[in-house]
Structures are given as structure tokens and as C-alpha cells.
Amino acid sequence: MGKIADRVAEAWALAGGVLLLGIMAVTSVNAGAFALDRVARLAGASVAGLPGYEDFVRLAIASAACMFLPLCQRRRGHVAVDLFADLLSPGLQRALDRAWLVATALLALFLCYWMVLGMLETRADNGLSRILGWQEWPFYLPGVLSLLLWAVIAALQAREAAPPDV
Amino acid sequence: MFERETIGLLGVGVLFLLLMLRVPVGLAMIAVGVGGNYALSLAAPYLKFEPYLKQFKTLLWGTVANYELSVVPLFILMGFLASHARLSADLFQGLNALVGRFRGGVAMAAIGACAGFGAVCGSSLATASTMGKVALPELQRLQYAPRLATGTLAAGGTLGILIPPSVALVIYAIIVEASIIDMFQAAIIPGLIAVLLFVLVIALQVRLNPALAPQTGRQTAENRRAALLRLIPVLTIFGAIILGLGLGLFTPTPAAAVGATIILLYGLGLRVRNRDAGIGLIGMRSAFLDTAVTSGMIYFILFGAEVLKGFFARAGLPAAMAAWTGGSGIDPWVILLAVLAILILLGCFMDSLAMILVVIPFFWPALIDLNGGGFVNAETAAFGMTTDEMKIWFGIIALVVVELGLITPPVGLNVFIISALADNVRMREVFAGVMPFFAVELLRIALLLAVPSLCLFLPALLSG
Numbered sequence: 001m002g003k004i005a006d007r008v009a010e011a012w013a014l015a016g017g018v019l020l021l022g023i024m025a026v027t028s029v030n031a032g033a034f035a036l037d038r039v040a041r042l043a044g045a046s047v048a049g050l051p052g053y054e055d056f057v058r059l060a061i062a063s064a065a066c067m068f069l070p071l072c073q074r075r076r077g078h079v080a081v082d083l084f085a086d087l088l089s090p091g092l093q094r095a096l097d098r099a100w101l102v103a104t105a106l107l108a109l110f111l112c113y114w115m116v117l118g119m120l121e122t123r124a125d126n127g128l129s130r131i132l133g134w135q136e137w138p139f140y141l142p143g144v145l146s147l148l149l150w151a152v153i154a155a156l157q158a159r160e161a162a163p164p165d166v
Numbered sequence: 167m168f169e170r171e172t173i174g175l176l177g178v179g180v181l182f183l184l185l186m187l188r189v190p191v192g193l194a195m196i197a198v199g200v201g202g203n204y205a206l207s208l209a210a211p212y213l214k215f216e217p218y219l220k221q222f223k224t225l226l227w228g229t230v231a232n233y234e235l236s237v238v239p240l241f242i243l244m245g246f247l248a249s250h251a252r253l254s255a256d257l258f259q260g261l262n263a264l265v266g267r268f269r270g271g272v273a274m275a276a277i278g279a280c281a282g283f284g285a286v287c288g289s290s291l292a293t294a295s296t297m298g299k300v301a302l303p304e305l306q307r308l309q310y311a312p313r314l315a316t317g318t319l320a321a322g323g324t325l326g327i328l329i330p331p332s333v334a335l336v337i338y339a340i341i342v343e344a345s346i347i348d349m350f351q352a353a354i355i356p357g358l359i360a361v362l363l364f365v366l367v368i369a370l371q372v373r374l375n376p377a378l379a380p381q382t383g384r385q386t387a388e389n390r391r392a393a394l395l396r397l398i399p400v401l402t403i404f405g406a407i408i409l410g411l412g413l414g415l416f417t418p419t420p421a422a423a424v425g426a427t428i429i430l431l432y433g434l435g436l437r438v439r440n441r442d443a444g445i446g447l448i449g450m451r452s453a454f455l456d457t458a459v460t461s462g463m464i465y466f467i468l469f470g471a472e473v474l475k476g477f478f479a480r481a482g483l484p485a486a487m488a489a490w491t492g493g494s495g496i497d498p499w500v501i502l503l504a505v506l507a508i509l510i511l512l513g514c515f516m517d518s519l520a521m522i523l524v525v526i527p528f529f530w531p532a533l534i535d536l537n538g539g540g541f542v543n544a545e546t547a548a549f550g551m552t553t554d555e556m557k558i559w560f561g562i563i564a565l566v567v568v569e570l571g572l573i574t575p576p577v578g579l580n581v582f583i584i585s586a587l588a589d590n591v592r593m594r595e596v597f598a599g600v601m602p603f604f605a606v607e608l609l610r611i612a613l614l615l616a617v618p619s620l621c622l623f624l625p626a627l628l629s630g
Contacts (some may be wrong), residue, residue, distance in 0.1 A: 010455060013454070013455055013459075014451065014454055014455070014458075015463075017454035017455075017457065017458060017496075020239060020240070020243060020454070020457070023236065023240070023423060024240070024423045024426050024427045024430075025423075026428070027419060027420050027423030027424065028423055028424050029428045030420070031420040031423070031424050034420075051273035054233050056230050057233055057236050057419065058232065058233045058236070059231065060228065061231070061232070061233075061235070061236040061239070061494045062227060062230040062231035062232075064239065065230040065235075065239070065461065065462075065465045065556035066226075066230060067458075068239070068457075068458040068459070068461045068465065069465070069466065070462075070464050071455065071458045071459055071462060072458065072459045072461075072462025072466065073460050073462075076458040077460070077462060077463045078190035078191070078192060078193070078462075078463055078466055079190065079191050079192060079463055079467070079515075079517040079519075079520060080189060080190045080298060081185045081188060081191070081515050081516060082185060082188060082190075083189035084186040084187075084515075085186065085187055093188075096187055096188060097188070098339050100188070100189050100190065100193065103189075103193060103197070104190065104193055107193060107196060107197075110222075111222065111226055114219075114220075114222035114225075114226075115222075115223070115226060115227065117223045118223030118224045118227060121223060122224075127250065139231075140227060143226070143227060143230075148235045159194075
């Protein structure tokens with residue numbers, strides 16, 4: 001189960017990485033056009049940038065950021081302060097760890113629920129990005145799926161953290 | 167029934183209790199934010215809970231769908247790509263070819279490489295880890311004293327948080343609504359001062375005790391030429407990013423995106439020429455996955471901070487804090503020093519980014535009020551500067567202090583990282599090695615407090 005979770009979380013994060021690559025490509029083209037425009041202006045010409053590039057970056061980074069959350073959970077990447085808890089007994093540490101994993105799963109479900117409502121509301125309101133005029137609600141979908149995956153991974157980790165006799 | 171402010175203060179206490187119980191920082195912030203708002207709705211019925219909850223429809227989306235914050239994963243990716251393309255190793259070996267033949271020169275080269283790599287990577291922990299892996303074996307091979315070798319790398323790693331482009335500077339700028347470019351420009355001189363002081367510390371130590379760093383022989387001309395040739399593209403890429411940002415030639419997101427693209431293409435090009443060099447598919451995959459983990463961690467804390475900020479604001483805590491400090495009659499400088507002392511203390515056990523996100527929004531309104539309010543002019547202000555100048559000055563000093571936490575006993579996270587890399591060196595020895603650097607860091611803080619123009623000069627000059 002853990003290996004499947006690993007693979008799904010990695011594939012999902014890599015899909016977010018593809019969005020990051022898209023941002024790099026679009027931004028590099030836009031920055032190149034900006035530089036060319038500066039040169040072309042000397043000759044009285046102009047080079048147009050990519051209209052709505054900031055819109056694209058905003059929408060793509062929102063999806064990518066959410067898609068990174070499950071892998072971060074899978075690899076226990078969310079920072080916590082270890083100093084004081086290390087002084088507790090191993091059994092108590094394990095119990096606390098498990099409790100926080102359950103809490104994380106519940107939090108991810110809580111956020112997922114509200115994000116679904118936000119997505120439906122944005123769709124009903126016909127929310128569009130400012131310059132590109134794209135519908136914004138489909139970009140909530142990766143977020144919703146990411147939060148679900150995050151919840152599943154945290155729940156699996158809570159199960160893995162349970163003592164063998166439970 | 168409790169007052170709003172009392173509930174806010176209780177929330178701060180619960181937050182620290184949860185942090186001590188190893189609750190992930192983001193989760194603790196959200197739990198206190200939501201729980202605190204529920205408590206507020208019971209204490210003050212006009213602060214209804216249900217409308218507050220409805221904010222969550224768009225709160226997470228609003229936090230992540232932020233053009234300015236897109237710079238964070240891009241800079242992180244740039245750092246991981248640079249690491250996989252072995253630019254960090256090229257940088258260290260190139261600098262080593264230049265200064266390594268002097269006594270202590272390899273340690274000085276490590277400081278230079280930490281500054282250069284830290285600039286591109288923007289994270290102190292990643293800088294310490296990467297440069298530790300690159301430079302520690304060389305320092306050990308040359309029989310540098312373990313104390314000097316590990317102390318240098320742990321301290322050198324702290325340079326990453328300040329030298330632009332820095333993720334921490336971006337996040338600080340967003341919190342206090344300062345210009346990111348101004349912050350980058352302001353960080354250049356304090357960052358260079360740190361490099362200079364660290365190099366002087368090494369020079370002084372090896373002068374007083376030459377056994378710390380044996381004299382190394384001059385490299386062969388061929389090795390030296392090869393190392394210097396590899397240094398050229400690294401300096402060109404790193405220099406273009408740092409200077410371009412510092413001089414305001416481009417804004418942070420394009421700089422990060424173009425920088426990451428160039429490093430990726432450079433790494434792929436190296437791989438095409440030599441199968442053992444550059445970035446292959448496995449390296450790329452690894453860089454993207456590492457970026458996902460680090461960025462996921464930062465976004466979670468950012469979102470947690472957003473929720474917590476909402477609770478503090480509804481509890482009226484920042485305003486109450488500002489009113490208290492303003493009416494207390496305590497000298498503003500004493501309060502500023504107390505805030506910095508709190509940052510150093512918290513830095514001993516808290517992640518630097520989490521610290522910036524928890525503490526700065528809490529203290530910032532009080533500091534503004536102490537200075538004379540948001541629209542004060544420099545002549546009448548308590549700290550002798552406008553609010554915009556104060557944003558820059560306090561931000562730089564706060565980050566230097568946060569850096570200090572990374573090497574402050576008993577916890578210093580950079581010390582942990584270097585100690586883990588140097589199996590045969592005890593933690594106590596690493597801390598002993600860090601102490602001279604710690605001392606000059608205190609000196610740097612005193613300098614920046616006494617001479618604000620060290621931070622304010624470049625932004626003023628470059629903005630005309």
C-alpha cells in the first residue's frame with residue numbers, strides 16, 4: 001500500500017513539475033520577447049510579449065503548489081519542532097505522531113470540502129481570469145484531487161504508525 | 167467571559183504548546199486559527215463563526231494562486247538543478263583553484279562557494295547540506311582541523327538566507343508589503359559584509375593557530391586551468407541572476423524562471439557532452455521531486471500563517487500589542503532589541519521560515535507604531551527612518567538574526583546537518599568551530615543596527 005502511495009504521490013508531484021516547466025518556458029519566452037523589444041525599439045520596431053502571461057503563471061502555480069502537498073506528506077516533509085518531543089517516551093511519541101497524522105488527514109478533508117464549494121461557487125459565478133478570460137474553476141480540480149490524495153496518504157501513514165497489535 | 171485579546175494571547179500559548187508536541191507547523195497554525203476563531207465567536211457573538219468558515223472556500227486557492235509567490239518553487243527548483251548539475255562543486259573547485267594554496271584558503275573557498283550557491287538556492291539548510299557534501303571531503307582530505315572545517319561550513323550555510331535571491335526575503339517582503347527588489351538590493355551589502363567577516367575569521371584563526379589548516383601545495387597548472395574554466399559558466403549564470411535582480415534589471419519571477427531554464431539547459435548540454443556530467447533524466451526527476459517536497463512544506467506553512475493572521479487580526483492582538491508598546495514608555499530601541507532576542511531564542515528550535523511567518527506579523531504593527539505610525543517622516547520617527555525604510559532595515563536585521571539561530575547552541579539546524587555529514591566529528595566540536603563565526607555575526611548585527619545606511623544605501627541609490 002505504501003509503495004502505491006509513493007508512486008501516486010510522486011507521479012502527481014511530477015505532473016505539478018510539468019506545470020512548473022510550463023511556467024519556466026512561458027516566462028522565458030516572455031522575458032526573451034521583452035529583451036528583444038528593447039533592442040527592436042532602437043530600430044523603431046517592437047516585439048510583443050505573451051498577453052496574459054501572469055494569468056497563466058498564477059493559475060498554473062496554484063495547481064502545481066497543491067499537487068506538491070501529497071508528496072511532501074508522504075516524505076514527511078512538513079516541518080515540526082523535534083527538540084521537546086524527543087524527550088518523551090517512544091510510546092508517547094508514536095501516539096502523538098499518529099494523532100497528528102489523523103489530524104492532518106482530517107484537515108486535508110476539511111480543506112477539500114471547502115475547496116469543492118469554492119469551485120462550485122466560482123463556476124456558478126462564471127469566474128474568469130482577468131486577461132486570458134479563462135474559466136478559473138477547472139484549475140481548482142487539481143487542488144481538490146491533491147487534498148484528497150493528501151488525506152489518503154496521511155491516513156495511510158497513521159495506519160503504518162500504529163503499533164503492531166492494533 | 168474572556169476578552170478578545172486574552173483569547174488571542176491564549177492562542178499564542180496553545181500554538182507554542184502544539185509546536186512543542188511536534189505538531190507540524192502548518193497544522194498547528196491552522197488548528198489555532200480555526201479553534202481560536204471559534205473561541206472568539208463564543209466570547210464576542212458579533213464575531214460569527216459560520217461566515218468565518220466560509221472564507222475557506224477560497225482561502226487556500228487565494229494563497230497559492232499568487233503570481234509573486236510563484237518565485238518560491240522556481241528559486242527552489244533552480245537550487246536543486248544547480249546542485250544536480252554539480253554547479254556547486256564547480257564553484258567550490260574553481261574558487262579553490264584561486265585561493266586554495268593560501269593557508270586556510272580551502273575554507274575561504276568554501277565560504278565563497280556557500281555565498282554563491284546560497285544566492286542561487288536561497289535556503290540556508292540546503293546550502294549547508296549541498297556545500298557540506300561538496301567541500302567537507304576536500305577539507306578532511308587536506309587535514310583541516312575538524313573544528314574549523316565543520317564550523318566554516320555550518321556558518322557558511324547561513325549565507326543562503328540573506329544573499330539575494332532569497333526565498334526568506336521574498337516571503338518577508340510579501341508579509342510587510344515591501345518591494346522584493348528593494349529587499350534584494352538592501353541585502354547585498356550586509357551579505358558581502360558577512361562573507362568578508364567569515365573570511366577574516368578563518369584568516370585570523372589560522373594565523374593564531376597554523377595547525378588548524380595545513381599549507382596545501384599548489385595545484386598542477388592543468389588542474390587549475392580546468393577548474394577555472396568550469397568556474398566561468400557558473401559565475402556567468404550566478405552573476406547574471408544576482409546582478410540582474412540586485413540592479414533591478416528584471417523582476418524575481420522572470421529571473422527565477424529564466425535562471426532555472428538556463429541551468430537546466432546547461433546541465434542537459436553537459437550531459438550530452440559527457441555522460442558522467444550535467445543533469446540526466448534521473449537528476450531532473452530528483453530535482454523536481456525535491457522541489458515538490460520543499461515547496462509543499464513552504465506553501466503549507468504560508469497557508470497556516472494566513473489562517474493564523476486572520477485569527478490574530480480578529481482577536482485584535484497586533485493592535486493591542488501596538489497600543490501596549492506605544493503606551494508603555496519603554497525606549498523603542500529596548501523593545502526592538504527584545505524582539506531580536508526573541509527571534510534568536512526561537513531560532514534555536516524553530517524553522518526559520520515558520521519563525522518569519524509567525525513572529526513578524528505579530529510584532530510588525532507594534533514596531534511601526536513605535537516608530538511613530540505608518541506615515542511618519544524620518545525626522546520625527548523613533549528610529550530615524552520612514553516606514554518604507556524601516557521595512558527594509560528591520561527585515562534585513564531580522565533575517566540576520568534568524569540566520570544566527572541556525573548556528574546557535576543547543577539546536578542550530580545547520581550544525582545538525584554538518585554534524586550528520588561529518589560522521590567522526592562530535593556535535594560539541596562543530597559548535598566550538600561555529601563560535602568565532604557566531605561572534606562576528608553578533609558584530610554584524612550591531613553594525614547594521616548602528617548604521618542603517620548599510621541596508622538602505624543601495625535601494626536608495628538604485629531606485630534613483
